Amino acid sequence: MSELQASASGGRVRVAVDTPQHSGLTGPLDYLSEQALAPGSLIRVPLGKRELMGIVWPGESDQATAAELLRPILGVLEGLPPLSARWCELIEFAAGYYQRSVGELALSVLPPQLRELDGTQLQLRLKRVAKWAAEQAARTPDAAPVLPTLSAAQTEALARLDGLLRQAGAEAAPPPLLLYGVTGSGKTEVYLRAAEHALAQGRQVLVLVPEINLTPQLEARFAERFAGVATVSLHSALTPAQRLRNWLAAHLGQARLVLGTRLAVFASLPQLGLVVVDEEHDPSYKQQDGARYSARDLAVYRARLEKVPVILGSATPSLESWHNANEGRYQRLALPARIGGAALPRVRLFDMKTLPVKKGVMTALTAPLLQALRERLARGEQSLVFLNRRGYAPVLHCGECQWKSDCPHCSAWRVFHKADRTLRCHHCGFSERVPSACPTCGNLDIAPLGRGTERLEEQLAEALPGARIARIDADTTKLKGELEAQLGAVHAGEVDILVGTQMITKGHDFRRIGFVAAVNPDGALFSSDFRAPERLFALLMQAAGRAGRDAEAATLGPSEMWVQTWHPEHALYQALARHDFEAFAKNQLAERAGAGLPPYSHLALLRAEARDAAVAKAFLDAAAAWAEAQPEAQQQQMLIYPPVPMSIARVANVERVQMLVEAGSRAALQRLLRLWLPELGALKREHKGLMRWAVDVDPLAI
Ligand SMILES: Nc1ncnc2c1ncn2[C@@H]1O[C@H](COP(=O)(O)OP(=O)(O)OP(=O)(O)O)[C@@H](O)[C@H]1O
Ligand SMILES: [Zn+2]
Numbered sequence: 001m002s003e004l005q006a007s008a009s010g011g012r013v014r015v016a017v018d019t020p021q022h023s024g025l026t027g028p029l030d031y032l033s034e035q036a037l038a039p040g041s042l043i044r045v046p047l048g049k050r051e052l053m054g055i056v057w058p059g060e061s062d063q064a065t066a067a068e069l070l071r072p073i074l075g076v077l078e079g080l081p082p083l084s085a086r087w088c089e090l091i092e093f094a095a096g097y098y099q100r101s102v103g104e105l106a107l108s109v110l111p112p113q114l115r116e117l118d119g120t121q122l123q124l125r126l127k128r129v130a131k132w133a134a135e136q137a138a139r140t141p142d143a144a145p146v147l148p149t150l151s152a153a154q155t156e157a158l159a160r161l162d163g164l165l166r167q168a169g170a171e172a173a174p175p176p177l178l179l180y181g182v183t184g185s186g187k188t189e190v191y192l193r194a195a196e197h198a199l200a201q202g203r204q205v206l207v208l209v210p211e212i213n214l215t216p217q218l219e220a221r222f223a224e225r226f227a228g229v230a231t232v233s234l235h236s237a238l239t240p241a242q243r244l245r246n247w248l249a250a251h252l253g254q255a256r257l258v259l260g261t262r263l264a265v266f267a268s269l270p271q272l273g274l275v276v277v278d279e280e281h282d283p284s285y286k287q288q289d290g291a292r293y294s295a296r297d298l299a300v301y302r303a304r305l306e307k308v309p310v311i312l313g314s315a316t317p318s319l320e321s322w323h324n325a326n327e328g329r330y331q332r333l334a335l336p337a338r339i340g341g342a343a344l345p346r347v348r349l350f351d352m353k354t355l356p357v358k359k360g361v362m363t364a365l366t367a368p369l370l371q372a373l374r375e376r377l378a379r380g381e382q383s384l385v386f387l388n389r390r391g392y393a394p395v396l397h398c399g400e401c402q403w404k405s406d407c408p409h410c411s412a413w414r415v416f417h418k419a420d421r422t423l424r425c426h427h428c429g430f431s432e433r434v435p436s437a438c439p440t441c442g443n444l445d446i447a448p449l450g451r452g453t454e455r456l457e458e459q460l461a462e463a464l465p466g467a468r469i470a471r472i473d474a475d476t477t478k479l480k481g482e483l484e485a486q487l488g489a490v491h492a493g494e495v496d497i498l499v500g501t502q503m504i505t506k507g508h509d510f511r512r513i514g515f516v517a518a519v520n521p522d523g524a525l526f527s528s529d530f531r532a533p534e535r536l537f538a539l540l541m542q543a544a545g546r547a548g549r550d551a552e553a554a555t556l557g558p559s560e561m562w563v564q565t566w567h568p569e570h571a572l573y574q575a576l577a578r579h580d581f582e583a584f585a586k587n588q589l590a591e592r593a594g595a596g597l598p599p600y601s602h603l604a605l606l607r608a609e610a611r612d613a614a615v616a617k618a619f620l621d622a623a624a625a626w627a628e629a630q631p632e633a634q635q636q637q638m639l640i641y642p643p644v645p646m647s648i649a650r651v652a653n654v655e656r657v658q659m660l661v662e663a664g665s666r667a668a669l670q671r672l673l674r675l676w677l678p679e680l681g682a683l684k685r686e687h688k689g690l691m692r693w694a695v696d697v698d699p700l701a702i
Helices: 002-008 085-097 104-106 113-118 119-138 153-166 186-199 212-225 240-251 264-265 297-308 320-325 365-376 453-463 482-489 523-524 532-544 552-556 572-579 582-596 612-627 632-636 666-686
Strands: 012-018 028-031 042-047 050-056 179-182 204-208 231-232 255-262 272-277 310-314 332-333 344-353 382-386 395-398 415-417 422-424 431-433 444-450 469-472 497-500 513-518 558-564 602-610 642-653 654-663 690-697
Touching: 012 042, 012 104, 012 415, 042 654, 050 104, 085 104, 085 264, 085 297, 085 666, 104 666, 113 240, 119 240, 153 179, 153 186, 179 320, 186 204, 186 310, 186 690, 204 231, 204 297, 204 469, 212 231, 212 255, 212 482, 212 602, 231 264, 255 264, 255 612, 264 297, 272 297, 310 572, 310 666, 320 365, 320 582, 332 365, 344 572, 365 382, 365 558, 395 415, 444 532, 453 497, 453 582, 469 482, 513 532, 523 532, 532 558, 532 572, 558 572, 572 582, 602 666, 612 654, 612 666, 612 690, 632 666
Parallel strands: 179 310, 179 332, 204 255, 204 272, 231 255, 272 310, 344 558, 382 497, 382 513, 469 497, 513 558
Antiparallel strands: 012 028, 012 050, 042 050, 395 444, 415 422, 422 431, 602 654, 602 690, 642 654
16 A cells, blocks of 8 residues: 555645646645545645645655645545546656646546535446446347458457557556558457457557547447447547546446547546557647647557557558657558458549639639549449538638738638628637628629638539539538438438548548549648648548448449649659558658658747737747756757747737747757746746747647
């Protein structure tokens, strides 16, 4: 019971509480307790005039507060087993790495309802969870699941994995596995078998997916395979009550399988035996506010802490993971071919320059593309048309006075949504009815410029009468159940052409799609963000991956990916045409090495926000001056770039400025940040009008 000793002595306990931001990065605070409390216990403590939930934190107090100043704790949440020492360690690491306070992070990843419960309410919840778990365990399959015969590559991958699973809990942590499998190669089957093995060992399994919209499909596949295994999901679309129930089920060890989005990486799993990160390259794994953590990176850290295997799966791994595999830090397992010998789609780079030029008319639905769609329709095949822009048109425009539908609060256009006739800002949410005439000159003839998915759907319907067209994007799937219903219709063959944003390009196991078109992907080619090519390549590979997944359906004709571009000769498209991720990755890594960019360097972004951009900039300049004076910055070849406006500089009338810090070593960057942050808190007070500042470690979007 060494865990008990730390807090049993002298009545002093360390407690992680969510202290207010302005108090700076504080560690756990000391309180007095009459009874010995196991680390990880949930308790109630006073803070100022408030009463808060806190977590008894492992480790020694620094005794900074004199004993006579300590306040007694108010109570203990009885009946809940303490959070494990490893869970606390994960939180402590993440808080340190992403520069947040331990208490803030720890409390923010617990289900919010947990904070409001008293002992009696908790007892009731615990009873319900136990009942639910018993029901789950009694669930019998409709029919025994039919296990597919594994492909040779799957068999080999699993043999390697089994070796690691057997080692789980041994002295050294097994190396992370990068499951590099082309689209449709059966990665999910590998996850299922690995999960089966871990479950059979009496362990819990954590499976992460990048987006909520991928959880229903995955839940269904796991439920079908593992009837009788209590399974829960954890994501932000759950009600507070569901989230608490699922969290408790995992924490009590009753849920054996936990599926979820990035926040699930913090689930309490006392018997964790395997972690899976599906589509590990996906940017959605990075949290974009508060503690800006990468769930993928934390999954790797957590697996090492628990000494259990972690599988990172992708057809287009992140360059960070690819580099780690190249360097031998990760083990690479490849699934080089599609299941059943299905061919990857032929990629057709359609050169927009070959179209006859009609002045002023920019069309996304080119005649050859419509022809290709008609052919697929005639054959009874499904097609997918992909455009990464929702709404009807990105901007409304007056030809007389050149007025455009800008947002009064942001440096961005308001998007025209035709269905509800609104102009909506996708950044601040500001929405107004579409004016019937130009607001500046009164011209009645204002017209949409460019196109989003809503307009694309309309134009397709005009051009292809009789075709059954469905659209899936954030606008058509707002209501609960809508997405499932729409995907269901696609799977049932009730849809001929599916139009949508990137939501439909990843992860879905469509069986009937033979043709995928990207109508306007060029924009990302010339972005100033060094990660833009990596993201575009992954997106297009994933989109291509939705076509031709069923080897048997291919008797109709070969599947095809259609890319409309003004730059067919671009190296990115050339690699795409050959489905050559490896060449693309090699090329990109060489460029990154040359430019000293990640994974060859380590970045942090310091962001500042104010009504006046000059205030934000002055704060960052002062921050830079302070850091540059530190010996740490000078010795470690730390590079601090001048502050620049963010790509969308103003959102909701707030100017946003950012400053990039680049370091050769992760440890050096961490050391600087640790010194810097308390300083920044003090600096903020000197810069009147500064609203917020934040640090983003390993930022994804620059
Ligand atoms: N050994 C197998 N035999 C027959 N069918 C299989 C086998 N393994 C997987 N499948 C089926 O092949 C299809 C594709 O598998 P899966 O969805 O796992 O691919 P994936 O590698 O995850 O692809 P993506 O990266 O595109 O999501 C699924 O319908 C799955 O049920
Ligand atoms: Zn706005």
